[in-house]
Amino acid sequence: MELEKQLDYIKKCQEIVRRSAALKGRPLTFYIETFGCQMNERDSEKLRGILEEIGYERGEGEESDVVLYNTCTVRENANTRVYGRLGKLSSIKKGSPDMIIGLCGCMMQEEQVVEKIKKDFKFVDIVFGTHNIYVLAELLYKTLTEKKQIIDVREKADEIVEDLPADRTYFFKSGVNIMYGCDNFCSYCIVPYVRGRERSREARDILRECERLAKDGVRELMLLGQNVNSYGKNLDNGISFAELLKEVCRVDGIDRVRFMTSHPKDLSDELIKVMAEEEKVCRHLHLPMQSGSSRILKAMNRRYSKEDYLDLVGRIRTAMPDISLTTDIIVGFPTETEEDFLETLDVVDKVGFDSAFTFIYSIRSGTPAAKMEQVDEAVIKDRFDRLLKLVQERAAERCARFEGRTMDVLVESVNRQDKDLVTGRISNNLVVHFDGDESLIGKIVPVKMEECKGFYYIGKRA
Ligand code: 5AD
Ligand code: SF4
Numbered sequence: 001m002e003l004e005k006q007l008d009y010i011k012k013c014q015e016i017v018r019r020s021a022a023l024k025g026r027p028l029t030f031y032i033e034t035f036g037c038q039m040n041e042r043d044s045e046k047l048r049g050i051l052e053e054i055g056y057e058r059g060e061g062e063e064s065d066v067v068l069y070n071t072c073t074v075r076e077n078a079n080t081r082v083y084g085r086l087g088k089l090s091s092i093k094k095g096s097p098d099m100i101i102g103l104c105g106c107m108m109q110e111e112q113v114v115e116k117i118k119k120d121f122k123f124v125d126i127v128f129g130t131h132n133i134y135v136l137a138e139l140l141y142k143t144l145t146e147k148k149q150i151i152d153v154r155e156k157a158d159e160i161v162e163d164l165p166a167d168r169t170y171f172f173k174s175g176v177n178i179m180y181g182c183d184n185f186c187s188y189c190i191v192p193y194v195r196g197r198e199r200s201r202e203a204r205d206i207l208r209e210c211e212r213l214a215k216d217g218v219r220e221l222m223l224l225g226q227n228v229n230s231y232g233k234n235l236d237n238g239i240s241f242a243e244l245l246k247e248v249c250r251v252d253g254i255d256r257v258r259f260m261t262s263h264p265k266d267l268s269d270e271l272i273k274v275m276a277e278e279e280k281v282c283r284h285l286h287l288p289m290q291s292g293s294s295r296i297l298k299a300m301n302r303r304y305s306k307e308d309y310l311d312l313v314g315r316i317r318t319a320m321p322d323i324s325l326t327t328d329i330i331v332g333f334p335t336e337t338e339e340d341f342l343e344t345l346d347v348v349d350k351v352g353f354d355s356a357f358t359f360i361y362s363i364r365s366g367t368p369a370a371k372m373e374q375v376d377e378a379v380i381k382d383r384f385d386r387l388l389k390l391v392q393e394r395a396a397e398r399c400a401r402f403e404g405r406t407m408d409v410l411v412e413s414v415n416r417q418d419k420d421l422v423t424g425r426i427s428n429n430l431v432v433h434f435d436g437d438e439s440l441i442g443k444i445v446p447v448k449m450e451e452c453k454g455f456y457y458i459g460k461r462a
Contacts, residue, residue: 002134002158002159002161003161003162003163003164005138006134006135006137006138006161006164009137009138009140009141010050010053010054010137012137012141013054013055013137013140013141013144014053014054014055016141016144016145017054017055017056018055020098021055027055027056027057028055028056028057028065028066029056029057029058029059029060029064029065029066030048030051030056030057030058030059030064030065030066030067030068031058031059031060031061031062031063031064031066031067031068032044032047032048032051032067032068032069032070033067033068033069033070033085034070035069035070035071035072035078035081035082035105036070036071036072036074036078036105036106037072037074038175038222038224038260039177039195039224039226040070040071040072040105040106041169041175042166042175042176042177042224043070043104043105043130043133044068044070045166045167045168045169045174045175046133046134046164046165046166047068047070047104047133047136048166048167049164049165049166049167050134050136050137050164050165051066051136052165052167053137053165054137054140062088062089062092063092063096064099065098065099065100066099066100066102066140067089067099067100067101067102068101068102068103068104069082069085069086069102069103069104069105070104070105071103071104071105071106071107071108072105072106072107073105073106073107073109073110073113073190073194073364074106074189074190074191074362074364075359075362075364076362076363076364077362078107079107079113082103082107083116086121086124089101089123090121090123093123100125100126100140100143100144101123101124101125101126102124102125102126102127102128102136102139102140103117103124103126103127103128104126104127104128104129104130104133104136105129105130106130106190106191106194106195107194108127108128108129108130108153109129109130109131109153109193109194109195110190110193110194112365114127114151114153118149118151122149124149125143125149125150126139126140126142126143126149126150126151126152127149127150127151127152127153128151128152128153129152129153129154129194130194130195130196131154131155131156131157131158131196132152132154132157134161134164135152139152156196156197157180157181157196157199160180160199160201162201162205168218170412170442171216171217171218171442172217172218172219172220172410172412172441172442173218173219173220173221173222173410173412174213174218174220174221174222175221175222175223175224176206176209176210176213176221176222176223176224177201177224177225178200178201178206178223178224178225178228178231178241178244178259179198179199179200179201179225179226179227179228179230179231180195180196180198180199180201180225180226181195181196181197181198181199181226182195182198182226182227183197183198183227183230184226184227184263184301185301186290186300186301186302187299187300187301187367187368187369187372188300188330188333188361188364188367188369189364189367190364190366190367191226193366193367195226197234198226198227198230198233198234199234200225200231200232200233200234200235200238202235203232203238203239203244203247206223206244206248207247207248207251210248210251210254211251211252213254214251214252214253214254215253217442218253218254219253219254219255219256219410219442219444220254220255220256220257220258220410221248221254221256221257221258222257222258222259222260223244223245223248223257223258223259223260224259224260225259225260225261226261227261227262227263227266228241228259228260228261228262229241229262229263229266229267229268229271230263230266231244232244240268240270240271241259241268241271242268242270242271242273242274243274245257245259245271245274245275245278245281246274246278249278249280249281254280255280255410255444256280256282256410256427256444257278257280257281257282258281258282258284258429260286261286261288262285262286262287262288263288264287264288264289264302264304264308264309264312265302265303265304265308267287267312267316269315272315272316272319272320273319275319275320276319276320282427282428282429283320283322283323283324283427283428284323284324284325284326284354284427284428284429285316285323285324285325285326286325286326286327286328287312287313287316287325287326287327288327288328288329289309289327289328289329289347289351290302290328290329290330290333291329291330291333291336291340291343291344292306292309292340292343292344292345292346292347292348293306293336293339293340293341293343293344294306294307294343295340296333296335296336296340296343299333299334299335299369299372300330300333300369301368306343306346306347309347310347310350310351313325313351322428323428324354324398324428324429324430325351325352325353325354326353326354326355326356326357326429327351327353327356327357328356328357328358328359329344329348329356329357329358329359329387329391330359330360330361331344331358331359331360331361331380331383331384331387332360332361332375332379332380332383332384333361333369333375334361334369334372334373334374334375335372335373335375336361336375336383341383341387344387345386345387345390348387348390348391348394349390349394352394352397352398353391353394353395353398354395354398354399354428354429354430355391355395355455356391356395358384358387358388358391360380360381360384361375361380392454395454395455396452396454396455399430399452399454399455399456399457400452402426402428402430402449402452402457403449403450403451403452404448404449404450405448405449406446406447406448406449406462407426407427407432407446407447407449408426408427408444408445408446408447409424409425409426409432409434409444409445409446409447409459410424410425410442410443410444411423411424411436411440411441411442411443411444411445412424412425412441413441414437414438414441415433418433420435420437421433421434421435421436422434422435422436422437422438422440422441424440424445424447426447426449430455430456430457431455431456431457432447432449432456432457432458432459433456433457433458433459434447434458434459434460434461435460435461436461445461446461446462447459447460447461447462448460448461448462
């Protein structure tokens with residue numbers, strides 16, 4: 001039903017865009033900027049798919065006929081950046097009043113943001129949220145015909161709309177949503193409020209999409225969800241994530257499978273076993289630890305302790321000694337003491353992450369942690385610098401372990417700085433630059449890992 005309705009709006013928009021392009025004597029263009037995580041990246045591919053179906057072509061930047069910002073709100077600075085960019089967009093729009101400006105994504109799910117847009121950014125034409133990106137054509141049609149600000153932000157997702165077009169950034173790799181939302185309510189995190197309750201897609205829909213992507217030339221899949229390990233829990237007769245992963249590995253033409261993100265509390269031995277057994281599963285696991293202090297982990301509502309985390313890492317490394325582990329760490333969570341922080345350093349030292357994203361705690365209003373006792377900014381800054389130093393030292397050591405080995409690399413692009421090099425990734429997710437040309441893009445080739453440069457490699461085709 002919803003799919004047909006939206007396809008109908010796409011047709012209606014096609015007509016308007018065709019006429020407008022004829023009048024202007026040039027094709028109409030669009031530009032989408034994506035903030036935030038892989039979920040948003042994937043959503044933007046779907047938004048691009050809809051716009052291209054309507055007849056818009058890819059534009060160069062903010063001078064385009066349709067400009068969309070797919071926003072993030074996980075930390076406050078993401079919001080600040082969007083407001084800054086909107087200021088600039090307003091002056092561009094003064095010069096081309098037909099331009100359509102749209103905002104979507106996580107930030108739009110916050111009431112005070114929408115209020116601010118209504119009040120301070122009246123030139124924004126369409127606003128929609130995370131639960132209804134599939135309505136883009138409908139909103140576009142309304143703004144094109146009614147010429148007023150259209151806001152459609154929904155409290156929750158009514159349904160999962162399958163089979164709308166998507167335009168992939170890379171022809172050889174793709175994200176695949178397996179579930180939406182998050183039910184964990186970590187006390188610092190706004191995601192459960194802006195992305196809603198956990199909803200898994202039916203396994204058969206996921207597999208059908210994977211098969212279609214494989215036929216279309218995709219070789220590497222990234223299964224996406226805020227917490228993939230709880231996949232299937234809200235489905236009747238749902239299968240587990242481990243079972244799903246196994247099924248995805250059976251898809252012909254797919255050579256590599258990754259997934260993101262895993263919550264340590266839900267990572268099962270069954271999953272470790274499937275990962276170890278299936279050759280297609282990449283030797284990389286992103287396992288956000290957030291803090292090394294059991295007391296802070298409790299206050300964060302993470303539902304595992306320092307010991308649980310280390311134990312899990314031990315089991316993963318026993319099953320897959322070569323695996324790369326990466327993580328997310330928050331510094332300066334409310335009430336964090338020097339002792340708590342030293343526990344975090346201890347885990348970083350013990351685990352030896354291949355890389356770690358380190359974040360300064362950011363207050364998100366409406367979350368439980370926002371009301372807790374905050375840590376002094378200067379103290380946080382000092383801790384952040386110390387953590388970063390250790391993370392980088394340990395990452396460089398870990399990175400060096402591949403030196404001299406020959407490994408399969410999926411080539412992603414021609415190197416931006418040096419046209420005689422191409423850039424790709426090994427299964428462990430490390431970046432390698434090596435001799436080659438455009439014809440290698442999308443292929444998996446053996447490469448000798450010659451020189452470790454800290455967090456990437458210079459290699460040579462083997
Ligand atoms: N402040 C800082 N970092 C945060 N993250 C989530 N919420 C916050 C916050 N309020 C981090 C977590 C998460 C990653 C995606 O963003 O580390 O794993
Ligand atoms: Fe946020 Fe925790 Fe859910 Fe991750 S698991 S999205 S950190 S609430």
